[in-house]
Amino acid sequence: MIRTRFLLLLAAFLALAAPAAAQKRIALSFDDVPRIPGAFMTPQQRTDRLIAALRRARVRQVAFFVNPGNLQQPWGAGREGQIAAYVRAGHVIGNHSFSHPHLSEIGAAAFIANIDQAAQWLNGRPGYRPWFRFPFLDEASRDIPTRDAVRAALRERHLQNGYVTVDSMDWLLDQLTSQAHNTGQTIDMNALRDLYVRIVVESAEYADQLAHDTLHRQPVQVILMHETDIEALFVADAVAALRAHGWRIVPIDEAYRDPIAAAEPDSPFLSSRIGALATAGGQPPPRELSPALNRMDVVTQAFNTEVLHQPAPTAPAPTP
Numbered sequence: 001m002i003r004t005r006f007l008l009l010l011a012a013f014l015a016l017a018a019p020a021a022a023q024k025r026i027a028l029s030f031d032d033v034p035r036i037p038g039a040f041m042t043p044q045q046r047t048d049r050l051i052a053a054l055r056r057a058r059v060r061q062v063a064f065f066v067n068p069g070n071l072q073q074p075w076g077a078g079r080e081g082q083i084a085a086y087v088r089a090g091h092v093i094g095n096h097s098f099s100h101p102h103l104s105e106i107g108a109a110a111f112i113a114n115i116d117q118a119a120q121w122l123n124g125r126p127g128y129r130p131w132f133r134f135p136f137l138d139e140a141s142r143d144i145p146t147r148d149a150v151r152a153a154l155r156e157r158h159l160q161n162g163y164v165t166v167d168s169m170d171w172l173l174d175q176l177t178s179q180a181h182n183t184g185q186t187i188d189m190n191a192l193r194d195l196y197v198r199i200v201v202e203s204a205e206y207a208d209q210l211a212h213d214t215l216h217r218q219p220v221q222v223i224l225m226h227e228t229d230i231e232a233l234f235v236a237d238a239v240a241a242l243r244a245h246g247w248r249i250v251p252i253d254e255a256y257r258d259p260i261a262a263a264e265p266d267s268p269f270l271s272s273r274i275g276a277l278a279t280a281g282g283q284p285p286p287r288e289l290s291p292a293l294n295r296m297d298v299v300t301q302a303f304n305t306e307v308l309h310q311p312a313p314t315a316p317a318p319t320p
């Protein structure tokens with residue numbers, strides 16, 4: 001009897017200590033800093049709330065990827081202090097280009113000059129890390145000479161690719177929310193929070209499973225977020241939900257020390273590092289590389305029905 005109880009206890013302990021759950025690690029990153037104002041708060045309120053939310057959620061270190069060119073926009077002027085406040089709170093900053101161009105549109109030379117222009121502002125600042133996050137995650141994956149010219153330029157400058165592995169679709173939720181707000185529609189804020197949290201958790205779980213199946217290990221995931229009102233309002237809820245699903249939130253420094261950080265995958269799917277590695281060297285994708293909730297049409301539909309409580313579109317009658 002005692003022996004049985006001991007074995008049951010041992011089994012329970014081993015289940016708790018299962019490596020699958022223990023190794024789900026994720027770091028947070030926020031792009032487009034300083035970003036256009038959102039629907040609900042001033043940029044200063046947004047920064048204050050975001051810092052407070054991360055502190056309350058015990059998230060020690062995230063990355064803010066800066067577009068110094070935004071400081072020259074009417075809505076970005078004078079916001080250097082907000083960037084410094086993130087760093088004082090323990091977070092780090094990286095290069096997101098000067099003015100957020102599409103590499104595929106402007107070509108390698110102009111793009112590299114844009115990186116250098118941002119570096120002039122960033123180099124030597126407290127909290128700076130030599131990481132480059134591609135705007136739009138556009139690495140010119142189907143234009144090999146352009147892709148490789150930028151890769152060589154990054155190596156020359158000792159800049160590491162600030163890749164992502166998980167998408168939160170927050171920019172789209174922020175855009176839909178602003179549109180609804182500006183047109184006087186009623187926004188169900190609890191439903192907005194729940195939709196955002198669901199996208200974050202499902203996207204992280206999907207990436208974890210994809211890594212498990214294709215890389216046969218669990219790299220530290222890096223989630224793409226933005227400096228939006230959505231994050232200022234709900235990032236602590238997303239963190240709590242991730243933890244409830246067995247995730248450990250780790251500093252972004254730890255994420256970019258992962259072995260996958262050094263890779264330069266030869267793949268047309270460079271917008272997610274795990275998707276890129278899963279398809280490197282011409283391997284066909286084992287399945288969809290991202291979940292349905294990373295699709296714009298799916299998120300927009302969910303927003304309209306769940307957050308704006310619009311009637312769901314009627315499904316077409318099934319064909320016999």
Ligand SMILES: [Zn+2]
Nearest residue numbers: 031032135136
């Ligand atoms: Zn961006």
